[in-house]
Amino acid sequence: MKVYLDNAATTPIDEDVWKSMEPFLKEHFGNPSSTHSFGRTAKNGVESARRSIAKVLNVQPGQIIFTGSGTEANNTILHSAVRKGVKHIITSPIEHHAVLHTLEALEITEEIEISYVNLDINGNVELEHLELLLNKYSGKNTLVSLMHVNNEIGTILPLEKVGGICKRYGVLFHSDTVQSIGTLPINLSDSLVDFATCSAHKFHGPKGVGFIYVSDISRLSSFIHGGGQERGHRAGTENVASIIGMSKALEKAVEAMDQNLAHLIKLKSHFLKGIEQISNKVQVVGNIEENLASPKILNLCFPEKLIDDLFLFNLDLKGVAASGGSACSSGSNQGSHVIPLIKGISDCRAIRFSFSKFNTLEEIDYALSQIRSIVSN
Numbered sequence: 001m002k003v004y005l006d007n008a009a010t011t012p013i014d015e016d017v018w019k020s021m022e023p024f025l026k027e028h029f030g031n032p033s034s035t036h037s038f039g040r041t042a043k044n045g046v047e048s049a050r051r052s053i054a055k056v057l058n059v060q061p062g063q064i065i066f067t068g069s070g071t072e073a074n075n076t077i078l079h080s081a082v083r084k085g086v087k088h089i090i091t092s093p094i095e096h097h098a099v100l101h102t103l104e105a106l107e108i109t110e111e112i113e114i115s116y117v118n119l120d121i122n123g124n125v126e127l128e129h130l131e132l133l134l135n136k137y138s139g140k141n142t143l144v145s146l147m148h149v150n151n152e153i154g155t156i157l158p159l160e161k162v163g164g165i166c167k168r169y170g171v172l173f174h175s176d177t178v179q180s181i182g183t184l185p186i187n188l189s190d191s192l193v194d195f196a197t198c199s200a201h202k203f204h205g206p207k208g209v210g211f212i213y214v215s216d217i218s219r220l221s222s223f224i225h226g227g228g229q230e231r232g233h234r235a236g237t238e239n240v241a242s243i244i245g246m247s248k249a250l251e252k253a254v255e256a257m258d259q260n261l262a263h264l265i266k267l268k269s270h271f272l273k274g275i276e277q278i279s280n281k282v283q284v285v286g287n288i289e290e291n292l293a294s295p296k297i298l299n300l301c302f303p304e305k306l307i308d309d310l311f312l313f314n315l316d317l318k319g320v321a322a323s324g325g326s327a328c329s330s331g332s333n334q335g336s337h338v339i340p341l342i343k344g345i346s347d348c349r350a351i352r353f354s355f356s357k358f359n360t361l362e363e364i365d366y367a368l369s370q371i372r373s374i375v376s377n
C-alpha cells in the first residue's frame with residue numbers, strides 16, 4: 001500500500017481538473033495574445049477562469065492577477081509594495097520563505113525596516129504586540145504581512161480580526177493564503193485584506209500556477225517585465241491550461257468545502273488518536289483546537305528516544321510519505337525555521353503529516369500500523 005500524507009507540500013491532481021486542462025494543451029493551444037481564432041479561444045479560457053475564480057472568492061475579476069506560483073505572487077506583492085512607497089514591514093518569523101527571504105533581499109537593496117511580531121507558546125501571532133508595533137509605525141507607509149495558515153504547523157491567523165486592526169491603523173495588509181485558499185472558507189471582500197496569494201497545487205490543481213488577489217489594482221506594480229499580459233502587471237505568455245485547471249480545482253474545492261473539511265477533521269482526529277495509542281509522549285506542535293488549526297496539517301513532535309534520523313526514510317520504505325527534517329534538540333535545528341521558535345518543543349523530532357480529500361481511514365490505519373512498527377518502545 002502507498003499512502004501519501006504530505007498534502008501541505010503538494011496534492012495529487014483531481015481527474016476533473018486534468019480533463020479541464022487537456023483540451024488547452026492540445027487543440028486550443030493558441031497564444032492568448034494572438035488575435036486570430038486560436039488565440040481568442042485561449043484568451044476566452046483565461047478570462048473565463050478569472051471570472052470563475054473571482055466568483056467563488058466573491059471578488060471582482062479585475063482583482064485577480066495570474067502568476068507562475070505562490071512564491072512569485074508573494075514576491076510580486078512585496079516588491080511592488082516597496083516600489084510604491086512602503087518603508088516599514090511588520091511580519092512574523094514563521095512566514096514561508098517566499099515571504100521571509102524576499103524581505104531579507106529587499107532589506108539589502110531598499111531602504112526598508114522590518115519588524116517581527118512576537119508569537120505565543122503555540123506559534124500564534126500575539127495581537128497585542130502587533131498593535132504595539134502598529135502604534136509605532138502607523139502612518140509611516142507600513143505593510144503588515146502575515147500568513148493565514150502556517151504550512152508547517154497549521155496555526156490559523158484570525159484574518160478578519162488582523163485585517164480590521166490594520167484598517168484601524170491605516171496600514172496595508174498582505175496575507176499569504178497559499179495554505180488556506182481551497183481548504184478553508186475565506187471571504188476576501190469582507191476580511192479587509194489588501195493582498196492575498198494562492199497556489200493551485202495545494203488544492204488538487206496543477207503546479208506552477210497561482211494568483212494574486214489585490215483589493216485595488218493601482219497598488220500593484222509589475223515585477224516581471226516584458227509583454228503586456230495581465231494588463232501590464234505580469235509579463236509572460238499565460239500558462240493557459242494550468243490557469244484553467246486552477247479555476248476548476250478552486251471551483252470544486254469551494255463547492256465541496258464543508259464535506260472536505262468534515263473528512264479532513266475525521267482523518268486528523270483518527271490519526272491523532274492512533275498516535276496517542278502508540279505513545280503518550282508525542283506532542284502536537286501548535287494549536288490543538290479545531291477552529292485554530294488547519295484540519296489538513298498535523299505536526300507531531302516525537303521524543304528522540306522514540307524515533308531516529310531514519311524515521312521518515314523507513315516510513316517511506318513502507319510506502320508512507322510524510323515530511324519533516326526538523327529535529328528540535330539543541331544543535332540540530334537546520335530543518336525548520338518554525339519548529340525551533342515554538343516554545344515547549346525540545347528534544348524531539350517534528351514530523352508533519354498532512355491530509356487531503358483523497359486519503360481514507362484505511363490509509364490512516366495503514367500509516368499508523370507502519371509507524372507503530374518503526375518507533376522504538
Ligand SMILES: Cc1ncc(COP(=O)(O)O)c(C=O)c1O
Binds near residue numbers: 068
Ligand atoms: C504558505 C506557503 N506560501 C507559499 C508557498 C509557495 O507556493 P508555490 O509552491 O506555488 O511556489 C507555499 C508552498 O509550499 C506555502 O506553503
